[in-house]
Amino acid sequence: MDIAIRHEVMGMSPDEIISALPHLNLSQVHDALSYYYEHKNEIDKRWRDEINGVESLKKTSTSLLEKKIVKIKDIHR
Secondary structure, eight states: OHHHHHHHTSOOOHHHHHHHSTTSOHHHHHHHHHHHHHTHHHHHHHHHHHHHHHHHHHHHOOOHHHHHHHHHHHHTO
């Protein structure tokens, strides 16, 4: 999924992906992209589900900074 996102969303070429992920070779990048295109609907759905999960967490959880701000306000009351 990481390679597909870099290629499809970020517009990176296979060579740019290798530069960003030097532990991979060109053949591995092409294999990953080939796998992605063969399973595009499944992978895209999983990616959307992950994004939706993160967005849901953002809406329902309080960040550490927000918690600290509330604590400081409580102290100064």
